[in-house]
Amino acid sequence: MPELPEVEVVRAGLERHVTGATLTSVEVLHERPVRRDPRGAAGFAAALTGRRLGAARRRGKYFWLPLENGDALLGHLGMSGQMLVQPVGSPDERHLRVRFGLAGAPHDAIELRFVDQRMFGGLVYSEGGAGLPPEIAHIARDPLDPDFDDADFVRRVRRRTAGVKRLLLDQGLISGVGNIYADEALWRARIHGDRPGERLTATQVRTLLEEARAVMTSALAQGGTSFDALYVNVNGESGYFDRSLHAYGREGEPCERCATPIRRIVFTNRSSFFCPVCQPAPRRTRGPRRTAT
Numbered sequence: 001m002p003e004l005p006e007v008e009v010v011r012a013g014l015e016r017h018v019t020g021a022t023l024t025s026v027e028v029l030h031e032r033p034v035r036r037d038p039r040g041a042a043g044f045a046a047a048l049t050g051r052r053l054g055a056a057r058r059r060g061k062y063f064w065l066p067l068e069n070g071d072a073l074l075g076h077l078g079m080s081g082q083m084l085v086q087p088v089g090s091p092d093e094r095h096l097r098v099r100f101g102l103a104g105a106p107h108d109a110i111e112l113r114f115v116d117q118r119m120f121g122g123l124v125y126s127e128g129g130a131g132l133p134p135e136i137a138h139i140a141r142d143p144l145d146p147d148f149d150d151a152d153f154v155r156r157v158r159r160r161t162a163g164v165k166r167l168l169l170d171q172g173l174i175s176g177v178g179n180i181y182a183d184e185a186l187w188r189a190r191i192h193g194d195r196p197g198e199r200l201t202a203t204q205v206r207t208l209l210e211e212a213r214a215v216m217t218s219a220l221a222q223g224g225t226s227f228d229a230l231y232v233n234v235n236g237e238s239g240y241f242d243r244s245l246h247a248y249g250r251e252g253e254p255c256e257r258c259a260t261p262i263r264r265i266v267f268t269n270r271s272s273f274f275c276p277v278c279q280p281a282p283r284r285t286r287g288p289r290r291t292a293t
Contacts, residue, residue, distance in 0.1 A: 002061065002077045002081070003061060003176060003177065003178035003179075003180060003181055003216075004060065004061065004142055004144065004175075004176030004177065004178075004181070004216055005181070005216050005219035005220045006077075006219075007058055007060075007061050007062070007063055007077060007176070008058060008144070008220055009220065010063060010077070010083050011056045011057070011058040011063045012056075013083075013085070014056035014063070014065065014083060014085075014112075015055045015056040017085045017107075017110065018053050018056075018065070018085065018102060018107065018110075018112055019053060019054065019055045019056070020052070020053065020054075020104060020107070021052070021053050021102040021103065021104050021107035022050065022051070022052045022053070022102065022103045022104050022107075023048050023049055023050065023051050023052075023053065023100055023101065023102065024049070024050075024101040024102065024103045025049060025099075025100070025101035026044070026045035026046075026048045026049050026098070026099075026100055026101075027045070027098065027099040027100075027101075028041040028042075028044065028045055028097075028098050029096055029097055029098065029099065030097045030098075030119070032097070032119045032122075033081075033097045033098055033114060033116055033119060033121060033122045033123055034098070034122065034123055034124065035122060036122055036124050037123070037124045037125055039125065043125075044123070044124075044125050047071075047125045048067075048073060048100075048125060051067040051068065051069065051071075052067065052068040052104075053065045053066070053067065053073075054066035054067065054068065054130065059132065059136055059139055059141070059142065059145075059175060060136075060139050060140070060142050060171055060175025060176040061076060061077070061171075061175065061176055061178070062074060062075070062076050062133075062136050062139070063075050063076075063083075064126065064129060064133055066129075066130035066131075067130060070128055070130045071125065071126060071127050071128060071129055071130060072125075072126040072129035072130050072133050073123060073124075073125065073126070074123065074124050074125075074126040074129055074133045074135060074136070075114070075121070075122070075123045075124075076121050076122055077116075077121045078116065078118065078119070078120030078121030078122065079118045079120045079121070080095075080116055080117040080118040080119075080120070080121070081114065081115070081116040081120075081121030081122075082113075082114070082115040082116065083112065083113070083114060083115075084112070084113045084114075084115055085110050085111075085112060085113075086110065086111055086113055087109060087110060087111075088101075088108075088109055088110060088111050093113065093115045094117075095115050095116055095117040096113055096114075096115050097114050097115065097116050097119070098113070098114040098123060099111060099112075099113050099114075100112035100113070100114075138172060139171050139172070139175045140171060140172055140173055140174050140175045141174075141175065142174065142175045142176035142177075143174060143176070143177070143209060143212050143213045143216070144176070144213060144216060144217070148174075150206065150209060153173070153174060153205070153209060154202050154205045154206055154209070156173060157173070157197040157200065157205045158197055158198055158200060158202065158205060159197070159198065160196070160197035160198060161196050161197070161198055162196065162197060163193055163194040163195060163196060163197075164186070164191060164193060164194075164195050164196070164197050164200060164208065165182050165183075165186060165193030165194070165267065165272065166193075166268075167197050168182040168185070168186075168208075168212070169182060174212075176216070177212055177216075179248070179267075179270050179271075179272070180245070180248045181212060181215050181216055181219070182212075183247045183248040183272060183273050183274065184211075184215045184245060184246060184247055184248055185208055185211040185212035185214075185215050186208065186211075186247075186274065186279060187246050187247035187273075187274060187275060187278070187279065188211035188214070188215060188246070189204065189207045189208040189211045190278050190279055191204060191208055191279060192274060192279040192280060192281050192282060193267065193272055193274065193279075194281060194282055195282045196282065199282065218244065219244075222244065247262055247273040247274060247275065248273050249273065250262045250273060251263065251264040251271075251273060255275040255277065255278060257275070257278050258275065258277045258278055260275055260276060260277040260278070262274070262275055263275070263276050
């Protein structure tokens, strides 16, 4: 699933290519990607047609295109979604779901396409969403947001009994971090994902946050992580950060610090990768001792 760096790459591409364009047409080729819009496919298309697009914005894994009337086109890529800028008349992608016609120089020769093979992603017309769509107002800021509150994050993590990887994936606590970058940040910080938040020191949590920022910043510089052809930027290009991963997807390969084989375990129906030496599993704590009566 695209995570913060991949969605930020897409957002930046949208900002560069479609800011200022007017939507001349909206063609919904499959209704599932707009299933969350209460207007239905026809109402979704009608609400957007004729609207002018502002500069793309993002929170966590969501992106949106503000409209001149204060509303927004809100999107999520899901597992395999793509927002592509293509020349008018170019062949349709096999899994093309929504096509947006654009007008206004220099946009007359291009169109915007939402392509999604697995159709877990989606688009919705967000009323009043230009500043921040109400549909995602509950989502926390991400660690690359200049207004992210580091001290509050440290406090909240250290009050929780859940494993720290589960906390990294909690979009109400910190957004944009998914399975790949959680594993990478934990490897860099030498912390096992099952270690409870309450058993981490403030320094450890701050280090983990810094490593999450570092790994996602590095991924951004390389266009994101692409394990297959499903994640691409708006020009259809893959990212290359998968070549720089230290833990994720490297089961059985030697840890780059200690040479111990990287281990894979099942975590919430997904795979989790770690070094059993650099990231020792937490010891189980015993319950309260019972006294005889």
